Amino acid sequence: MGKEFPKGFLWGASTSAYQVEGAAFEDGKKASQQDIINQDSFEKFGFATAEVASDQYHHFREDIALMKEMGFNTYRFSIAWSRVFPDGDGPVNEKGIQYYRNLIDELLANGMEPIVTLYHYDLPWALVERYGGWLDRRVVKDFEYFARYVINEFKDKVKYWTTVNEQSIIVQYWTQKCYIPEDVLKDNQKRYQINHHMNLAQAIANKLVHELVPGGLAGAPLGYSPIYPLTSDPKDVMAMQNAQALRNDYYTDVYFKGHYNKAAQIYLEEHGLAPVMDEGDLELLADPKAISDFLALNNYASECAKWCGEGEKEIQWSGVNRSGKKGEISGFETHPGFYEMCANPRLDTTDWDWAIDPQGMEYMLRDLYNRYNKPLMITENGLGAYDTLTEDEKVHDGYRIDFLRENIKAMKRAIDKGVEVLAYCPWSAVDVLSTSNGVKKRYGLIYVDRTDSDAKQCARIRKDSFYWYQKVIGSNGVDLD
Numbered sequence: 306m307g308k309e310f311p312k313g314f315l316w317g318a319s320t321s322a323y324q325v326e327g328a329a330f331e332d333g334k335k336a337s338q339q340d341i342i343n344q345d346s347f348e349k350f351g352f353a354t355a356e357v358a359s360d361q362y363h364h365f366r367e368d369i370a371l372m373k374e375m376g377f378n379t380y381r382f383s384i385a386w387s388r389v390f391p392d393g394d395g396p397v398n399e400k401g402i403q404y405y406r407n408l409i410d411e412l413l414a415n416g417m418e419p420i421v422t423l424y425h426y427d428l429p430w431a432l433v434e435r436y437g438g439w440l441d442r443r444v445v446k447d448f449e450y451f452a453r454y455v456i457n458e459f460k461d462k463v464k465y466w467t468t469v470n471e472q473s474i475i476v477q478y479w480t481q482k483c484y485i486p487e488d489v490l491k492d493n494q495k496r497y498q499i500n501h502h503m504n505l506a507q508a509i510a511n512k513l514v515h516e517l518v519p520g521g522l523a524g525a526p527l528g529y530s531p532i533y534p535l536t537s538d539p540k541d542v543m544a545m546q547n548a549q550a551l552r553n554d555y556y557t558d559v560y561f562k563g564h565y566n567k568a569a570q571i572y573l574e575e576h577g578l579a580p581v582m583d584e585g586d587l588e589l590l591a592d593p594k595a596i597s598d599f600l601a602l603n604n605y606a607s608e609c610a611k612w613c614g615e616g617e618k619e620i621q622w623s624g625v626n627r628s629g630k631k632g633e634i635s636g637f638e639t640h641p642g643f644y645e646m647c648a649n650p651r652l653d654t655t656d657w658d659w660a661i662d663p664q665g666m667e668y669m670l671r672d673l674y675n676r677y678n679k680p681l682m683i684t685e686n687g688l689g690a691y692d693t694l695t696e697d698e699k700v701h702d703g704y705r706i707d708f709l710r711e712n713i714k715a716m717k718r719a720i721d722k723g724v725e726v727l728a729y730c731p732w733s734a735v736d737v738l739s740t741s742n743g744v745k746k747r748y749g750l751i752y753v754d755r756t757d758s759d760a761k762q763c764a765r766i767r768k769d770s771f772y773w774y775q776k777v778i779g780s781n782g783v784d785l786d
């Protein structure tokens with residue numbers, strides 16, 4: 306048995322609005338771009354839509370009771386912009402904001418600190434129709450309108466604010482996370498333009514939290530994978546540093562240093578991918594009030610990079626595995642003269658080809674803390690897997706327990722070496738709709754009884770990992786067996 310976690314450590318789990326709530330068109334809510342994107346993946350791949358998801362909208366009290374039973378003292382969730390402002394701007398939807406008042410009050414009444422995410426992939430569809438959504442910088446003003454309203458509404462109840470979810474993943478997998486019209490698909494500069502608009506949005510949200518919330522803390526929840534060199538060949542190590550610059554530092558430098566990473570920016574300029582900026586943008590990013598207080602990390606895997614000589618074929622973006630059969634990932638990024646991503650031959654993967662690497666958790670936390678010296682929180686970490694519901698209504702997810710246990714141990718090793726970690730919120734509290742693979746790829750501690758084609762009643766069932774996590778929390782991280 307190890308030592309306890311720091312006093313007041315936040316133990317909980319995460320979800321996001323469109324992946325968990327359902328009630329997509331209820332009580333005044335209008336479509337978000339995820340309602341449209343997921344309708345399309347239903348038609349193409351047979352994945353569930355976001356219409357019912359895990360139906361938390363109607364089950365939130367039950368979910369919070371279950372989370373309390375596990376001992377949670379925090380819950381990280383997101384607020385659906387299109388529930389609060391169905392048209393993106395204009396009058397507030399009273400029933401929509403009331404849902405979040407009820408949710409937050411229920412959490413507080415049950416001793417859970419809310420960690421709120423302002424934006425998790427679900428832009429109001431009205432703004433896509435009006436001007437193309439995140440592609441147009443008018444979205445920044447509309448985001449400010451939404452964020453100011455929500456932050457003001459909950460400023461006395463919410464201390465921890467996470468801003469724009471996973472900009473790095475939005476750049477990599479933009480069609481899953483943003484609605485991108487056909488005629489824009491080939492214009493890859495737009496990925497970084499969207500990211501620039503999101504950087505302005507997260508900077509504004511940070512400022513609003515610092516101005517409006519007494520004692521409020523703000524930071525971006527970033528999709529982050531540590532990157533290793535394939536070998537100790539100095540060229541591979543250099544490739545690793547290049548990949549680190551473009552895939553990770555390009556985001557974190559903005560959050561903490563208030564400017565874009567130089568090596569990444571030069572690479573983007575040389576390849577015609579750099580975002581267009583307006584006067585005053587760089588000043589906003591560098592404003593001390595816009596600098597993040599902490600980094601929220603969504604970590605699932607590590608990545609591997611190797612050298613790639615000039616003249617090789619260029620593939621700008623990572624592949625994806627839609628089938629859930631190991632080895633069916635559609636490819637790796639290749640940047641001639643800079644780096645090439647590759648599988649790590651030393652690591653096993655999930656059925657969706659995500660490298661399983663708990664050791665990477667310690668490496669990531671220590672590296673980031675050394676470089677930025679700011680507190681870190683884990684807002685996502687988990688194992689996507691096929692779960693089986695037995696006839697006697699049990700889910701024996703020992704594989705998930707093993708994954709979480711090793712990650713918690715690695716997080717503790719980092720804490721024991723001086724890293725400040727505030728919270729551990731694995732993905733996900735209950736099973737949710739995956740962003741890329743429907744509902745059969747599950748992450749939850751609580752099973753939601755539904756399939757891609759049949760939402761049934763979305764009954765909640767405690768998995769083995771539920772009971773295990775209860776012991777972990779009850780012992781403040783000591784009893785991990």
Ligand code: BGP
Nearest residue numbers: 321471474528689739740741742
């Ligand atoms: C992160 C997202 C989550 C979540 C998770 C797992 O990128 O913030 O929304 O879904 O990854 O990804 P997926 O659902 O694609 O397996």
